[in-house]
Amino acid sequence: MALSSEAPIVIKKVKKGGGHGHHGGAWKVAYADFVTAMMAFFLLMWLLNTTSPEQKRGIADYFAPASVSSTTSGSGGILGGTALGQDGSKSAGSMSIIENMDPEVQNPNQGKTQDASTSSLQDSATDALREALQKRESAAFQSAAESLRQALQDMPELAELSKNILIDQTPEGLRIQLVDQEGRSMFNEGSVQPNDRARLLLRAVAKVVNQLPNRVSISGHTTAAVNGSRADGDWPLSAARADASRRVLQAAGVSGDRIYQVSGKANSEPLYPDDPTLPGNRRITIVLLREAPVLPPDHGL
Numbered sequence: 549m550a551l552s553s554e555a556p557i558v559i560k561k562v563k564k565g566g567g568h569g570h571h572g573g574a575w576k577v578a579y580a581d582f583v584t585a586m587m588a589f590f591l592l593m594w595l596l597n598t599t600s601p602e603q604k605r606g607i608a609d610y611f612a613p614a615s616v617s618s619t620t621s622g623s624g625g626i627l628g629g630t631a632l633g634q635d636g637s638k639s640a641g642s643m644s645i646i647e648n649m650d651p652e653v654q655n656p657n658q659g660k661t662q663d664a665s666t667s668s669l670q671d672s673a674t675d676a677l678r679e680a681l682q683k684r685e686s687a688a689f690q691s692a693a694e695s696l697r698q699a700l701q702d703m704p705e706l707a708e709l710s711k712n713i714l715i716d717q718t719p720e721g722l723r724i725q726l727v728d729q730e731g732r733s734m735f736n737e738g739s740v741q742p743n744d745r746a747r748l749l750l751r752a753v754a755k756v757v758n759q760l761p762n763r764v765s766i767s768g769h770t771t772a773a774v775n776g777s778r779a780d781g782d783w784p785l786s787a788a789r790a791d792a793s794r795r796v797l798q799a800a801g802v803s804g805d806r807i808y809q810v811s812g813k814a815n816s817e818p819l820y821p822d823d824p825t826l827p828g829n830r831r832i833t834i835v836l837l838r839e840a841p842v843l844p845p846d847h848g849l
Contacts, residue, residue, distance in 0.1 A: 602668050685838060688760055689722040692836070696724070696756045706752060709745055713753075721762065722836040724753055726793075727819065728827040735830075740788035746832075747796055753834060754800030762836040763808035764797070766790045769831050772815040772824035779814075787812025793832045808837060 599607070693715045700710045712732060714725040726734050726749050734746035742750065757764060768786035772778060790810050798804055818824040819831060 600672070602672070682838075685762075686717065689717055689836065692722060692756045692759050693717075695759065696752065699752050699755070703752075705748060709749055712745070713749055718835075719838075720765075720835055721838045722760075724756070724834045724836075725819070726750070726753075726832040726834075728830040730827055733827065733830070734832060735789055738785075740785065740792050742789070742792055742796060742832075746793075750793055750796040751800045754797050754802050757797065757802050757806075757834070757836065760836055762806075762839055764802065764806050765809040765811075765833075765835040765837055766794050766797075766807070767809075767811045767813050767833045767835075768793070769813050769817060769819070769829060769833065770815050771827065771829045772818065774825055778816070782814035783812050785812070786814050790832060793834070797834075 596604075696713075696715060697710075700706045700713065709732075712727055712729055712734070714723075714727055716723055726746060728734055732745065734742055734749075736743055768788070768790035770782040770786050787810070790812055794807055794810050798807075815824055815829060818826075818829040820826045820828055
């Protein structure tokens with residue numbers, strides 16, 4: 549009975565709060581504002597670096613206050629008039645008059661400046677478009693050259709003639725040259741008709757030419773005599789060989805409308821200037837001409 553009359557024992561647990569609860573997440577907000585400001589700053593610096601001077605002037609003109617009147621009368625436009633001078637009544641009996649003109653009349657060169665800026669932007673856009681088209685044309689030339697080289701490797705009858713063909717890009721266009729080698733000529737001596745190996749190469753070249761729309765220039769070349777002289781017969785001979793090559797190309801599918809020029813140059817442009825008597829100077833040169841890029845009719849308007 550004595551035990552049951554005693555008061556019950558109560559155990560109280562106290563949870564202690566965090567000692568740094570007053571900090572909260574305010575620092576995160578401040579840090580986010582700082583990062584946002586830095587991003588805006590670097591974006592502004594990037595925009596200033598990528599815009600041209602003409603674009604910067606255009607932006608400045610756009611944000612310039614156009615409604616501020618620079619006249620001393622406080623009015624502009626159609627209300628432009630005259631105002632008394634600032635010399636006052638002590639001006640020896642005369643007073644100057646300041647004529648306030650319409651703002652458009654006050655700046656007669658402003659329109660010319662804007663036209664020049666617009667023209668400059670249009671020229672820049674035209675140059676950029678022309679450069680892009682030229683790069684695309686060079687890439688097409690490169691692809692055609694690789695296609696011809698691959699054909700020379702894949703076809704057994706052309707593999708042995710790979711040394712007789714040279715392919716490169718020049719300012720004039722994609723140049724393909726059928727070059728004589730020692731013991732492997734493209735024409736029999738004194739003949740204007742290409743032999744079998746030359747016809748085989750010309751047909752392979754025609755397949756590449758047909759891949760592109762560019763115009764074609766064909767020229768014939770001969771070697772110089774041992775003494776470096778140029779025979780009179782070399783001119784008609786080189787021209788006749790170039791024309792015979794044209795006929796083979798057209799028979800292989802090249803449209804006659806694409807033939808821009810056929811010429812004979814004798815030995816006036818040797819491939820090896822140090823020794824114009826080498827057989828390699830005797831060749832047929834076929835050039836896919838670079839075309840001036842055709843811009844859209846409404847470009848620059």
